[in-house]
Amino acid sequence: MKVDLEQTPESQAEHLAQTRINLAARALGGDVLSCSDDFFAEKDNLLLASDPVFLPEKFTAYGKWMDGWESRRRRDGKNDWVIIRLAVTGSVETIEVDTRHFKGNAPGAVQLEYIASDTDPDEKTLWQLLAERTEVNPDTRNLITLARPARASHIRLTMIPDGGIARLRVYGSIELESQNRLPGEPVDTAAIMNGGRSVDCSDSFFSSMQNLLLPGRGVDMHDGWETRRRRQGGHDWMVVRLSVLTQIKRVEVDTLHFKGNYPDHCTIEACRSADEQPDDNTQWVTILPEQKLHAHRNHTFLKELENTGQLYTHVRLNIFPDGGVSRFRVIGYEAGQL
Structure with a gap:
């Protein structure tokens, strides 16, 4: 799929949040199922409804506390990933990869895949490409707009190769069944x-x-x-x-x-x-x-x-x-x- 990445002003991201449905919203039933690694910051933070914050003096036993999902530094040439179950199977149009406050530890790029299934994925699942490898900017609300909407129930986000993401929003629409x-x-x-x-x-x-x-x-x-x-x-x-x-x-x-x-x-x-x-x-x-x-x-x-x-x-x-x-x-x- 052809993907258009726009580094938009804050107002455009806010407008999107106001006028579109976040299919991954926890209030609707979205959930983080699994990830490859969340050593520094837990994967569940990705779907928090609140805006990410930065607390300069806050540290944990593992390092700097960050309001998002953050993996350790990769040394094996592989990539980190997280799997999101959407609240309902819907038509995905735009994805927001929010790296706010991740300035020196954001991933260099991301790749997005999807499935439309009534059951959760496993190691045998055949994922389809939603958005090919796309560069993302640190400390930015990165918007990835799909050339064509895709009907999806689950999303797999891969960070290339590692790093931290504050929030993930999956904007689209739902049809009455x-x-x-x-x-x-x-x-x-x-x-x-x-x-x-x-x-x-x-x-x-x-x-x-x-x-x-x-x-x-x-x-x-x-x-x-x-x-x-x-x-x-x-x-x-x-x-x-x-x-x-x-x-x-x-x-x-x-x-x-x-x-x-x-x-x-x-x-x-x-x-x-x-x-x-x-x-x-x-x-x-x-x-x-x-x-x-x-x-x-x-x-x-x-x-x-x-x-x-x-x-x-x-x-x-x-x-x-x-x-x-x-x-x-x-x-x-x-x-x-x-």
Whole structure:
């Protein structure tokens, strides 16, 4: 595969993290299965959700403490590797190899391989090339964009020959798997694990809009979507691209953990668009008129919904005037499944 390596500014990497799904995220079920060596720093650090940090005075019995995965120096001509099981089999588009704080101990290059399998790999597994040997820069959020997306369940990252990597992100998309549901069963088509994705928002100063669509209920305020305090009027909003064309029957707006900063009220609109992100000319239809919200509570709306006889591809959650929401659910029927 042809691979395009871009040394991007921090803002581009942040935009990617805000708008794409990290298929390796531990919050979704991603895991580090094994590695060749993690003498200096443990392999499990690769999937930490937090940004890597550097503590100058911190050392362990093995050497300098580093916030990432770091192997010892190779003297045998071989390379070090790590195997990641993705949260779900998905379409991989871009991989971030984050070497922040690894300045004199980052690998010179990496190679990426993949499989699509229901079982974990073993020594007999035949890996396919995802990205050929690609140079990476130290102390940098290196982005490797694939020429064509690849459907993968597991990733093997090989460092050439050794060194340290702070974080690994595997960005892509998920498809709704209809074969795993009963005929006519309603589904949350906004959920990340079902292929939903946040595509745009007015503001995400405190936390990512993608958090709204994560499984389960939020663990704290950071595990949600929170905007800054508005001082210039207006209101905040967030657009979700549903996984499939959906007839919406129930929505949930959960303000769990947001006690002094929940929105006063909300509305929800929907549209049908062939575009990933609807433009300014899109005609939105109100499906939930203004509803009062409360602190630290999951709000379920059924009878309050309007215009539910149509099929929609996107929904827009409007919060007034600002604040935080923990989770957002859009439950309905896939077109053709009624």
